[in-house]
Amino acid sequence: MPRVTVENRAATVSGAWDFEVELRSDPATTEARTAVLDKPGFGQAFTDHMVLASWTSDLGWHDQKVTAYAPLRVSPAAAVLHYAQEIFEGLKVFRHEDGSVWAFRPEVNAARFSRSAQRLALPEVPQEDFVAALRALVTVDEVWVPPAGSGETSLYLRPYMIATEAALSVRPAREVLFGVIASPAGPYFNTGPKPVSIWLSTTSIRATPGGTGAAKCGGNYAASLAALAEAVANGCDQVVYLDAVERRWIEESGSMNVFFVYSDGRIVTPELSGSILEGVTRASVLELAEDLGHKVEERRISADEWRDGVRSGDITEAFASGTAAVITPIGRLAWAEGDLTIGDHSVDHGVGPVTASLRASLLDLQYGRVPDPRGWLTRLA
Numbered sequence: 001m002p003r004v005t006v007e008n009r010a011a012t013v014s015g016a017w018d019f020e021v022e023l024r025s026d027p028a029t030t031e032a033r034t035a036v037l038d039k040p041g042f043g044q045a046f047t048d049h050m051v052l053a054s055w056t057s058d059l060g061w062h063d064q065k066v067t068a069y070a071p072l073r074v075s076p077a078a079a080v081l082h083y084a085q086e087i088f089e090g091l092k093v094f095r096h097e098d099g100s101v102w103a104f105r106p107e108v109n110a111a112r113f114s115r116s117a118q119r120l121a122l123p124e125v126p127q128e129d130f131v132a133a134l135r136a137l138v139t140v141d142e143v144w145v146p147p148a149g150s151g152e153t154s155l156y157l158r159p160y161m162i163a164t165e166a167a168l169s170v171r172p173a174r175e176v177l178f179g180v181i182a183s184p185a186g187p188y189f190n191t192g193p194k195p196v197s198i199w200l201s202t203t204s205i206r207a208t209p210g211g212t213g214a215a216k217c218g219g220n221y222a223a224s225l226a227a228l229a230e231a232v233a234n235g236c237d238q239v240v241y242l243d244a245v246e247r248r249w250i251e252e253s254g255s256m257n258v259f260f261v262y263s264d265g266r267i268v269t270p271e272l273s274g275s276i277l278e279g280v281t282r283a284s285v286l287e288l289a290e291d292l293g294h295k296v297e298e299r300r301i302s303a304d305e306w307r308d309g310v311r312s313g314d315i316t317e318a319f320a321s322g323t324a325a326v327i328t329p330i331g332r333l334a335w336a337e338g339d340l341t342i343g344d345h346s347v348d349h350g351v352g353p354v355t356a357s358l359r360a361s362l363l364d365l366q367y368g369r370v371p372d373p374r375g376w377l378t379r380l381a
């Protein structure tokens with residue numbers, strides 16, 4: 001991979017926001033970094049630097065910088081710690097064969113971050129500055145992007161925003177911090193995608209009409225953990241939630257959107273109801289599925305249609321989509337009174353052919369192995 005000196009890389013950082021670059025004096029040694037890149041895991045190890053930017057109601061955004069990755073100092077009275085005024089994003093960057101580094105649809109994450117900010121009464125980050133922040137960090141920490149040809153590896157970026165104002169009154173905070181951290185990510189499944197089992201929760205609800213389900217905020221995740229524990233206690237890996245009103249319609253999993261493949265090749269995913277998180281992977285799968293000749297439907301689908309379809313053979317595959325695991329086959333559905341196996345588990349470790357081909361087309365695009373006619377990739381380094 002092309003090597004650039006740290007000084008050169010620092011000098012190339014640009015964007016509408018002006019990032020001051022404070023390079024750390026004690027970056028990880030080559031050995032330590034190589035050890036991480038050889039076996040990255042997910043969300044365990046972080047790169048040498050991070051992005052920070054401050055916002056106050058008086059000054060707006062200021063103090064944008066790339067600085068040493070380190071613990072934050074926040075007041076114990078910071079609003080985020082008490083009232084969960086927080087949002088985040090997650091996206092991956094990929095190294096291509098020629099050494100270049102690309103983000104997948106970062107402008108879509110930027111737009112979603114703005115919508116999440118509005119819902120949580122946080123200030124918006126201008127969308128080009130959001131992308132500039134990602135570029136600033138990736139430019140400085142480029143050596144942390146796993147090499148091309150090392151399998152499904154990437155650098156996972158985690159932008160976030162927290163209310164830092166020390167004030168216990170309940171109102172939108174007047175002091176806020178925006179940050180980006182980066183973590184090398186290995187293949188989510190070490191030995192190829194493995195079907196997960198899903199617990200259909202009939203007691204917990206993830207999101208309600210008018211609630212925060214369509215925003216990517218930490219509170220949604222906090223509220224999902226008890227149901228996840230229930231799923232694990234019932235031998236499952238993930239939860240799928242039903243709608244809050246009729247408790248009948250499939251919404252999504254705690255961190256992934258869901259899809260169903262029918263025997264005639266149709267692909268169905270729950271329509272965005274206002275309480276479903278609009279996944280970048282979901283939107284991309286819908287377009288790629290059409291390229292592959294599938295008819296796609298965004299509509300309501302009930303838990304009964306899922307169960308009946310699996311029993312009759314009308315539904316042949318199910319999968320979940322999200323940045324971290326890309327596309328995850330769903331092999332089993334369980335609920336309080338029963339369970340069902342989905343698809344033909346004798347084929348290719350239980351990964352159905354449609355799931356496998358969608359997964360391959362998305363990965364081929366992300367790693368630059370096929371043309372990118374829609375311009376979904378943005379070069380960062």
Ligand SMILES: *Cc1c(COP(=O)(O)O)cnc(C)c1O
Nearest residue numbers: 255256257277279280281322323
């Ligand atoms: C992040 C997330 C997803 C997946 O979104 P991607 O943009 O595809 O990563 C799905 N559901 C929920 C609840 C999420 O938070």
